[in-house]
Amino acid sequence: MQKEHSLSKNQKIIFDLIDKSGGPMKAYSILFNVQKKGIKAPLQVYRALDKLVEIGKIHKIESRNAFIACQNSSCQVSKATAFSICESCENVSEISNSKLSKYLSNFSDDSGMKYSKYNLEFFGLCKKCKSK
Amino acid sequence: MQKEHSLSKNQKIIFDLIDKSGGPMKAYSILFNVQKKGIKAPLQVYRALDKLVEIGKIHKIESRNAFIACQNSSCQVSKATAFSICESCENVSEISNSKLSKYLSNFSDDSGMKYSKYNLEFFGLCKKCKSK
DNA sequence: AACGTTATGTAATAATATAACATTTATAAG
DNA sequence: CTTATAAATGTTATATTATTACATAACGTT
Known part of the structure; x- marks a missing residue:
């Protein structure tokens, strides 16, 4: 809720x-x-x-x-976000992928830093623009 | 090279x-x-x-x-980048983690979009700032 | 040398974002 | 209900980030 x-x-x-x-x-x-x-x-x-x-x-x-x-009704704070962005038509959509968000939320490296938030932006050509 | x-x-x-x-x-x-x-x-x-x-x-x-x-000598183009950012002291460092970069480079969802590039920013408190 | 490409110089301006201060509205505690 | 506090609003000015437009120079090829 x-x-x-x-x-x-x-x-x-x-x-x-x-x-x-x-x-x-x-x-x-x-x-x-x-x-x-x-x-x-x-x-x-x-x-x-x-x-x-x-x-x-x-x-x-x-x-x-x-x-x-926000496209994701369960999203209460902007602390774990991922988007796909078309570099041609600039269409943007929010990625809701639980494997991805789990992977990133649990990510840690050897820096000793605990990450409380991330933002990921993927770029490419969307279906429409690719076929032009 | x-x-x-x-x-x-x-x-x-x-x-x-x-x-x-x-x-x-x-x-x-x-x-x-x-x-x-x-x-x-x-x-x-x-x-x-x-x-x-x-x-x-x-x-x-x-x-x-x-x-x-760029901290990564093998990095030829800015097409797959990840950073850790301390929200207190604003220290930034580039994350070189081959598992992470493989995971993200191969990521695909059901949008039919092929991603050629990504940028990921992690936020949190660095070691120093956490201990303050 | 002639050509195309990349880089530079310069002025003006567009686009994005915040500081500072005054006032009003909403919320909650007594 | 009233007082206190926090949250939101209104307004002006200004700071910060980035690009347009146009002219010139340097570089790399053939």
Whole structure:
């Protein structure tokens, strides 16, 4: 069961927009899209994004400076994320693969470091783009 | 054997700086440090960085917008990278773990996508910071 | 030398993100 | 219900990261 974080007004507006878009969105594109709803400044967007990332409703695609709604209903915090990114059409999808996530969550090396979080981005050509 | 890309003047200046620093460096910090050598504009730095990334001499730490010299002499292109990042002191090191890289290079899911590249960033507290 | 490619120089600007400060709203403890 | 506290908002300015556009120079081949 996912913990309910009742979102604030701005958080809800911004989450709904990203979620409905179905793909990654950039901060200033979000800003442009929510100006009619009264959100006028970058900081208002970034604050909502920070919170949404913190509670796991969205994830940041670091290589693209973009944000995508979490596809995984069991995901409560953005602490173990994996994405596949098409380098041609820039389609992004979240990878839910329990073997992969187990492997990475349990990964340790000889550095003596205990990892509490990871982010993995795979790149390639998606089916559509490959066949072009 | 690593292929020799003879670096150009700017590429060499910038690679040497990053390499000697021993850690990740940000573009504008690089710029500041090489101004005495005649590199005056951001674009000169970014162009050299792009090339160095392309040929695998450095990697970009996406979550930090920073660049680090490749620690792995066999690394020719930046197509399979993994890093450990301390969230307290921001120390970064490249992970060379053949099991991990094999696992990720061969990873495939049911999306029909063939991955040609990946980047993985692990986060946590390093030994030093953990014991504080 | 002529050609194509790679690298450089320079100015301007675009895109991404945060600092600082004031105010309001939500939550929970008494 | 009221007070205290934390969380969220509003607003302006600014910092940081990265690219566009255009001109010139150096390098490697044939």
